[in-house]
Amino acid sequence: MRILFVEDERKVASFIKKGLEAERYAVDVAHDGISGLDFAESYQYDLVILDLMLPGMSGTEVLRSIRRKDANVPILVLTARDSIDDKVKNFESGCDDYLTKPFAFAELLARVKALLRRGAVERKSILRAADLTVDLNKRRVTRAGRMIDLTVKEYALLEYLMLNAGQVVSRAMIIEHVWDHSFDSFTNIVDVYIRYLRNKIDEGFEPKLIQTVRGVGYMIKAGDEE
Amino acid sequence: MNIKSIRFRLTLWYGALLALLLAAFSLAVYWGLDRYLRSMLIETLAAQSHQIGDEWLAGIATSGEDYLIDEIREHVSPENNNRFLRVTRADGSIVFQSDQPRDESFNPAAVSKVSISTDEGMRQERLPCGKELLIYSLPFHATGAGDFLIEVGASLSQINNTLHGLVIIFLATLPVAIAIAAVGGYGLMRRALRPVDEITRSAERISSLNLSQRLPVPATGDEIERLSATLNRMIARLEDSFKQITRFTADASHELRTPLTVVRGELEIALRNGQVPADIREAIESTLEETERLSKIVNDLMILSKLDSGQMQLEKSIFDLGELAASTTDQLTVLADEKQVSLSCSLRSQAKVEADRARIKQVLVNLIDNAIKYTPAGGRIEVSVRREDSNAIIEITDTGIGVPQEELPRIFDRFYRVDKARSRELGGSGLGLAISKSICEAHNGRIWVTSIPGSASTFSVELPAAEKEVS
Numbered sequence: 263m264r265i266l267f268v269e270d271e272r273k274v275a276s277f278i279k280k281g282l283e284a285e286r287y288a289v290d291v292a293h294d295g296i297s298g299l300d301f302a303e304s305y306q307y308d309l310v311i312l313d314l315m316l317p318g319m320s321g322t323e324v325l326r327s328i329r330r331k332d333a334n335v336p337i338l339v340l341t342a343r344d345s346i347d348d349k350v351k352n353f354e355s356g357c358d359d360y361l362t363k364p365f366a367f368a369e370l371l372a373r374v375k376a377l378l379r380r381g382a383v384e385r386k387s388i389l390r391a392a393d394l395t396v397d398l399n400k401r402r403v404t405r406a407g408r409m410i411d412l413t414v415k416e417y418a419l420l421e422y423l424m425l426n427a428g429q430v431v432s433r434a435m436i437i438e439h440v441w442d443h444s445f446d447s448f449t450n451i452v453d454v455y456i457r458y459l460r461n462k463i464d465e466g467f468e469p470k471l472i473q474t475v476r477g478v479g480y481m482i483k484a485g486d487e488e
Numbered sequence: 489m490n491i492k493s494i495r496f497r498l499t500l501w502y503g504a505l506l507a508l509l510l511a512a513f514s515l516a517v518y519w520g521l522d523r524y525l526r527s528m529l530i531e532t533l534a535a536q537s538h539q540i541g542d543e544w545l546a547g548i549a550t551s552g553e554d555y556l557i558d559e560i561r562e563h564v565s566p567e568n569n570n571r572f573l574r575v576t577r578a579d580g581s582i583v584f585q586s587d588q589p590r591d592e593s594f595n596p597a598a599v600s601k602v603s604i605s606t607d608e609g610m611r612q613e614r615l616p617c618g619k620e621l622l623i624y625s626l627p628f629h630a631t632g633a634g635d636f637l638i639e640v641g642a643s644l645s646q647i648n649n650t651l652h653g654l655v656i657i658f659l660a661t662l663p664v665a666i667a668i669a670a671v672g673g674y675g676l677m678r679r680a681l682r683p684v685d686e687i688t689r690s691a692e693r694i695s696s697l698n699l700s701q702r703l704p705v706p707a708t709g710d711e712i713e714r715l716s717a718t719l720n721r722m723i724a725r726l727e728d729s730f731k732q733i734t735r736f737t738a739d740a741s742h743e744l745r746t747p748l749t750v751v752r753g754e755l756e757i758a759l760r761n762g763q764v765p766a767d768i769r770e771a772i773e774s775t776l777e778e779t780e781r782l783s784k785i786v787n788d789l790m791i792l793s794k795l796d797s798g799q800m801q802l803e804k805s806i807f808d809l810g811e812l813a814a815s816t817t818d819q820l821t822v823l824a825d826e827k828q829v830s831l832s833c834s835l836r837s838q839a840k841v842e843a844d845r846a847r848i849k850q851v852l853v854n855l856i857d858n859a860i861k862y863t864p865a866g867g868r869i870e871v872s873v874r875r876e877d878s879n880a881i882i883e884i885t886d887t888g889i890g891v892p893q894e895e896l897p898r899i900f901d902r903f904y905r906v907d908k909a910r911s912r913e914l915g916g917s918g919l920g921l922a923i924s925k926s927i928c929e930a931h932n933g934r935i936w937v938t939s940i941p942g943s944a945s946t947f948s949v950e951l952p953a954a955e956k957e958v959s
Contacts, residue, residue, distance in 0.1 A: 364744075364779075478756055478776060
């Protein structure tokens with residue numbers, strides 16, 4: 263998988279390149295809009311990550327130009343702006359997802375994976391991690407063959423963790439997907455629900471599936487990889 | 489009527505001053521008239537005494553006493569003119585004494601006898617009946633007949649009657665005049681001070697959200713114009729410093745974003761490397777926690793600066809505040825259960841508002857979350873929604889630790905923490921209440937708190953209702 267990253271802040275570019283390469287992606291970095299567009303026109307990329315604040319040529323212009331040439335490549339926009347107006351404008355110009363600085367690398371990675379997965383693989387209807395199964399259609403959860411009763415919120419949380427199995431998801435990501443933005447404050451509601459979920463799916467079972475990644479978020483171990 | 493208003497006080501002073509002046513004027517008129525009437529009377533009495541002496545008493549040796557008496561009766565006629573008249577010989581015997589005057593104002597017989605050697609002049613005598621007489625005495629030497637004393641007097645009651653009438657006129661007219669002047673003065677004052685009222689009203693409307701507005705400046709060239717212009721210059725300076733603060737907050741939070749992203753990302757990626765020694769891992773994790781917190785603070789600051797500068801776009805829709813409060817309370821019940829605090833919501837009436845639902849929810853989450861954090865186990869939190877006049881009001885009452893009275897006014901300030909150590913331990917950016925306040929104000933609403941330290945606090949949010957109350 264080849265990713266183009268257009269970012270003028272060299273340090274941001276460097277750690278993201280490092281992080282993405284550790285995840286076995288090939289990453290090309292361009293430091294301004296014009297060279298970014300050159301890269302995009304010269305090679306076939308699976309994904310473009312684009313900072314909007316660029317010298318030379320504005321990110322929005324780069325976005326429009328890439329979109330004119332290639333209607334399909336997924337584009338993830340990074341920006342320090344987060345007004346609704348900006349978001350709407352960029353979605354209209356053809357970006358597929360949106361991330362506001364400062365962000366957690368885990369969140370960027372999750373979004374990158376989601377964008378790359380999109381359309382490529384057909385969604386599995388049953389997710390597995392070790393002996394835990396989540397049936398997305400029937401909304402049924404079992405562990406070691408035993409049915410587990412979950413509340414609506416607990417299920418939504420588990421489903422989100424399972425869809426991102428093997429990846430760390432931050433509290434902000436969980437809140438955005440399971441609750442809504444109004445909760446993006448300092449409530450510890452995520453931690454409370456994680457504990458409820460642990461009591462139901464990890465208590466009395468081995469291995470413990472829900473892991474806390476301190477300072478970043480939570481993760482369910484991907485069963486398949488073990 | 490506000491008895492402390494400038495208008496009232498000026499009218500009072502003005503009225504009192506006028507009353508004092510009029511009283512002094514009345515006294516002067518009274519005194520002057522009294523003096524004038526007395527001197528006129530004395531002049532008349534003296535003239536009559538001299539007439540009697542010179543014309544009739546001087547020749548008494550030849551013309552005889554009867555002639556004198558006849559002449560007096562004929563020309564002076566004291567009874568008809570309400571005068572007292574007495575002519576006494578040197579031995580004290582009386583040549584002539586007038587009878588009772590026609591108006592019966594005094595009894596001539598009661599007038600005391602005086603020595604014949606009295607000097608020429610005036611005396612005032614009070615009769616046993618209480619009447620006062622002015623009597624002019626004139627010692628007179630008639631050639632060939634010896635010494636006489638002529639006394640001519642008149643009652644003071646006439647002068648007193650005139651003065652009495654004057655007093656009645658004063659008493660009747662002065663209060664009316666003062667009252668008219670006061671009412672007129674009050675009206676004039678009102679007119680003169682109306683521009684001040686207008687300035688007050690306009691100034692009331694100016695808050696941190698519309699500092700670009702100015703007061704009307706009447707082109708009158710007077711003190712009011714100067715006041716208005718001065719206030720406007722002050723508002724301009726306020727606006728400047730407000731803008732600077734907002735710009736600074738926006739710039740600072742903006743500038744912090746990229747370095748924060750780098751710090752956070754580098755640490756996260758370092759952590760992904762499995763070979764990090766445990767103690768360094770611990771340090772990185774702890775740092776990451778703080779970076780996350782810092783990110784939230786930066787985000788909150790950004791939101792605040794947008795709300796302050798009016799750049800925050802509110803996505804308004806009409807919804808029932810009660811329904812929002814109920815669903816939010818529902819979602820937060822787990823947090824209350826965790827702390828063994830009871831959380832309930834009561835809706836007293838429908839309260840539709842036109843507002844940004846997500847932002848108002850943010851306020852509710854913030855206030856309820858705070859209430860949970862600061863209420864000890866076993867406590868109670870109640871959320872209630874009601875309509876009051878044209879407003880919808882949410883109240884969040886807890887049985888928590890309360891807020892000390894002296895902290896109340898500052899609790900909505902940025903980064904203000906009542907109990908520093910405790911609130912930092914509970915997390916939070918220190919900006920939650922400031923954001924809540926800004927959101928309420930952006931909706932033309934209000935937020936306030938009342939508290940009984942140590943036992944309870946109530947946070948209230950008031951938003952303008954979307955429609956008229958259906959009765």
